[in-house]
Amino acid sequence: ARFDAGELITQRELVSRQVSEDLTERAATFGLILDDVSLTHLTFGKEFTEAVEMKQVAQQEAERARFIVEKAEQQKKAAVISAEGDSKAAELIANSLATAGDGLIELRKLEAAEDIAYQLSRSRNITYLPSGQSVLLQLPQ
Numbered sequence: 001a002r003f004d005a006g007e008l009i010t011q012r013e014l015v016s017r018q019v020s021e022d023l024t025e026r027a028a029t030f031g032l033i034l035d036d037v038s039l040t041h042l043t044f045g046k047e048f049t050e051a052v053e054m055k056q057v058a059q060q061e062a063e064r065a066r067f068i069v070e071k072a073e074q075q076k077k078a079a080v081i082s083a084e085g086d087s088k089a090a091e092l093i094a095n096s097l098a099t100a101g102d103g104l105i106e107l108r109k110l111e112a113a114e115d116i117a118y119q120l121s122r123s124r125n126i127t128y129l130p131s132g133q134s135v136l137l138q139l140p141q
Contacts, residue, residue, distance in 0.1 A: 005044055005048060005052075006052050006055075008042055009042070009049065009052050010056065012039070012042075015039065016037075016038065019037060019039060020034075020037040023037050024037070
């Protein structure tokens with residue numbers, strides 16, 4: 001009477017331990033010693049067993065859905081923090097450019113042009129033709 005049918009299925013170890021303790025205690029009052037008690041076979045109606053299993057599956061699905069929602073919330077927070085960081089970085093760059101001028105941008109342009117020129121000079125498929133000269137094609141100017 002301490003456990004309902006659902007608990008008999010879902011908490012089998014606890015039920016077994018409690019029954020063992022109760023029977024050992026009760027048998028001791030009659031001078032009997034119980035070494036071991038095992039609940040080996042519990043049967044319920046098929047519909048009831050299926051209902052209990054469906055309830056457990058539903059609880060697991062609810063937990064999974066809760067986890068997905070929490071994960072989405074964490075991703076949302078991470079995106080907001082990242083956007084705030086990007087905004088702050090853009091603001092700092094804009095302030096720096098306003099106070100120091102655009103020398104850094106010019107430097108980055110020169111570095112990029114140097115890198116592009118180096119990559120093109122290493123490629124076998126690129127031919128450089130100076131402007132105003134038709135060296136390879138012999139075309140009239």
